[in-house]
Amino acid sequence: MKIKLGVKTCLLFILTLFIWVPLWMLFTGSFMGGDELYKYIWSVLNQRESMASWTGFPRYPTLRHYVELLLDSxxxxxxxxxxxxxxxxxxxxxxxxxxxxxxxxxxxxxxxxxxxxxxxxxxxxxxxxxxxxxxxxxxxxxxxxxxxxxxxxxxxxxxxxxxxxxxxxxxxxxxxxxxxxxxxxxxxxxxxxxxxxxxxxxxxxxxxxxxxxxxxxxxxxxxxxxxxxxxxxxxxxxxxxxxxxxxxxxxxxxxxxxxxxxxxxxxxxxxxxxxxxxxxxx
The missing domain is CATH 1.10.3720.10 (MetI-like)
Structure with a gap:
């Protein structure tokens, strides 16, 4: 029973990661500078066949995008x-x-x-x-x-x-x-x-x-x-x-x-x- 419970817990945890990873990418990407963000998603924006990459946290966090939206848009x-x-x-x-x-x-x-x-x-x-x-x-x-x-x-x-x-x-x-x-x-x-x-x-x-x-x-x-x-x-x-x-x-x-x-x-x-x-x- 403990083994089955552990397997179910691991499966649920993996499924949860699949759900939360896009949200985490969205949240962290909003704090990235333009150059840093472009470095990770340039292949998608330019419709290249290469894979996009991502990082867990922004290297240089910034609130510039929120300032532009809330004050200049x-x-x-x-x-x-x-x-x-x-x-x-x-x-x-x-x-x-x-x-x-x-x-x-x-x-x-x-x-x-x-x-x-x-x-x-x-x-x-x-x-x-x-x-x-x-x-x-x-x-x-x-x-x-x-x-x-x-x-x-x-x-x-x-x-x-x-x-x-x-x-x-x-x-x-x-x-x-x-x-x-x-x-x-x-x-x-x-x-x-x-x-x-x-x-x-x-x-x-x-x-x-x-x-x-x-x-x-x-x-x-x-x-x-x-x-x-x-x-x-x-x-x-x-x-x-x-x-x-x-x-x-x-x-x-x-x-x-x-x-x-x-x-x-x-x-x-x-x-x-x-x-x-x-x-x-x-």
């Missing part, structure tokens, strides 16, 4: 603010729409409920590439193309948060709801005082999942914000960085990763509960 701040404008309203809108909708699917019986939920599930599994053309045509007719609303409105009505929250709300004991009704509580009070507190782990999990998805979105901004690059979010800042300024790309990647990483670490427990409730582990 106004376009970086514009794109960071664009990401905030496009992500935060989506999360708030999903809470305001998906949570009540999930409560209705979980607690009420109405005509066409199964069919409607089946349609929700079909929409959930459809990738963006399938609905891209139809979504563009609808947004174009509404005049929302090349505006922040082109990214906000479609994502607010995402069906995946509804699917997760239905699983949580179905776990609410019927005896608890019946007891609340006997005490004179109406449906709104039951939803706000019982449903939301019990479903709070699910709400936090959809916030975490949604933030990770929309904060790193690339395809939707490229599709719906073609003519107005000043509205582009932060993920589209990195492709515009040239090979001569690769250090800025490393620094921008670190800054972009920090909000998602901090939110993930905070909501990891709730995220696990959301994944377990949705059945994704299977």
């Amino acid at each position: 106004p376009e970086f701040f514009v794109m960071f603010w664009n990401s905030c404008i496009q992500v935060i309203p989506v999360l708030l809108g999903q809470i305001g729409i998906a949570v009540p909708a999930a409560w209705a699917f979980a607690r009420f019986e109405f005509k066409g409920k199964k069919l409607l939920f089946f349609i929700y599930m079909i929409l959930m599994v459809l990738p963006f590439q399938v609905t891209m053309v139809s979504s563009y045509l609808v947004l174009y007719r509404l005049g929302f193309v090349d505006t922040h609303l082109a990214l906000i409105l479609p994502n607010i009505f995402s069906t995946f948060p509804v699917f997760i929250m239905v699983k949580f709300f179905k776990e609410v004991p019927k005896s608890l709801i019946e007891a609340a009704k006997l005490d004179g509580a109406g449906e709104f009070i039951i939803f706000t005082r019982i449903g939301i507190p019990i479903g709070s782990p699910g709400i936090l999990s959809i916030i975490t999942l949604g933030f990770l998805e929309y904060w790193n979105a690339i395809e939707q901004p490229l599709t719906f914000l073609v003519r107005r690059k000043e509205l582009w979010p932060l993920p589209l800042y990195l492709p515009d960085i040239s090979s001569d300024n690769a250090g800025a790309a490393f620094g921008a990647s670190v800054i972009m990763m920090l909000p998602a990483l901090l939110l993930f670490l905070y909501g990891q427990k709730y995220l696990e509960q959301g994944i377990a409730a949705s059945g994704l582990k299977e």
Whole structure:
């Protein structure tokens, strides 16, 4: 048993290294000078057949790349603010729409409920590439193309948060709801005082999942914000960085990763509960 446990531990440690090595390269590369960084990745930048190399720590650490981004790159701040404008309203809108909708699917019986939920599930599994053309045509007719609303409105009505929250709300004991009704509580009070507190782990999990998805979105901004690059979010800042300024790309990647990483670490427990409730582990 001890030998098996040791082998499993070694395998997990090796797999962990494969995951963390790129992140370590990204972090250390953001503190390297331009000449030092170019020495390690010149073969990749110049598309040579030779292998790139790396070192564990920067030989001459510098904060120059972060200074350039935070003090001398106004376009970086514009794109960071664009990401905030496009992500935060989506999360708030999903809470305001998906949570009540999930409560209705979980607690009420109405005509066409199964069919409607089946349609929700079909929409959930459809990738963006399938609905891209139809979504563009609808947004174009509404005049929302090349505006922040082109990214906000479609994502607010995402069906995946509804699917997760239905699983949580179905776990609410019927005896608890019946007891609340006997005490004179109406449906709104039951939803706000019982449903939301019990479903709070699910709400936090959809916030975490949604933030990770929309904060790193690339395809939707490229599709719906073609003519107005000043509205582009932060993920589209990195492709515009040239090979001569690769250090800025490393620094921008670190800054972009920090909000998602901090939110993930905070909501990891709730995220696990959301994944377990949705059945994704299977």
